[in-house]
Amino acid sequence: MATNPSSAAQAARRALGGRLRDLRKSADLTIRQLGQATGQHYTRVSKIENGIQSPTERDIRIWCRACAADAEVPDLIASLRVVDSAYVEFRRDSRAGMKRVLGPHTLQRYQQTSVFRIYEHNVIPGLFQTAEYAAAMLGFWIRFLGTSNDIEDAVAVRMERQRIVQRGGKRFVVVLEEQALRTWFGTAEVQAGQLGRLLEIMSLPNVSLGIIPLMIERPGVPSAGFWIFDDDLVALETPTASIQVTQPSERHLYARMFETLKGSAVYGKQARALIIQVLAELDP
Structure with missing residues (x-):
């Protein structure tokens, strides 16, 4: 674990984005298809997956719903809170x-x-x-x-x-x-x-x-x-x-x-x- 708080938070955001990307791919959805299913622009989906932008808790819930992965919601939201406030x-x-x-x-x-x-x-x-x-x-x-x-x-x-x-x-x-x-x-x-x-x-x-x-x-x-x-x-x-x-x-x-x-x-x-x-x- 990195001891620099800002770099650690960035790494956590990228890791969260990677997990969301894996869910999308497991559901066999393209970035554009997920964007349409969740009501957001595909460029925002890309930014979230690459750790450039953090999702909201609502984003995570509708993302998991679109990917038929509701069971992942509690763990992903906990990860988001780490990104937002843990360091x-x-x-x-x-x-x-x-x-x-x-x-x-x-x-x-x-x-x-x-x-x-x-x-x-x-x-x-x-x-x-x-x-x-x-x-x-x-x-x-x-x-x-x-x-x-x-x-x-x-x-x-x-x-x-x-x-x-x-x-x-x-x-x-x-x-x-x-x-x-x-x-x-x-x-x-x-x-x-x-x-x-x-x-x-x-x-x-x-x-x-x-x-x-x-x-x-x-x-x-x-x-x-x-x-x-x-x-x-x-x-x-x-x-x-x-x-x-x-x-x-x-x-x-x-x-x-x-x-x-x-x-x-x-x-x-x-x-x-x-x-x-x-x-x-x-x-x-």
């Missing part, structure tokens, strides 16, 4: 400060979600971060992206979202790589405080926390951390963009990957022992 540039959002760099991590999204499935490979998830750890991590991104320094407000936004963990009716299924325990943000004291916070979180009845040890045989390794909000949305981040996956077939693949990762993790006493071991190593 949100951090630099654009961060011009007004890091507190606005949220992507899908809004309070509204959190309130609407019943089950959070979270995988992180080198950072503690924001829902479980201490204020000091969050400030150290956000400080890096402020310097890296060259944004205005609103670190106190940005940390406050993240601490406010954490209240969702203590409320009833929500479950948090989390898998961390051991490397996430060992990646420092700030001083050893900050890291120790964060690991202590993680031990507290593990005792909550609505939180399942697994840790994948560094040196074990495992069936798979993902390329990035990701969050699954219920079965509706998958979110992941690159250094320059927040990517939101809504296409059903892709969401299913992330869910499968998450189950694979869960199988490699240790839980309960073994997970606590890993955290305590790393804490001991922080003590000079």
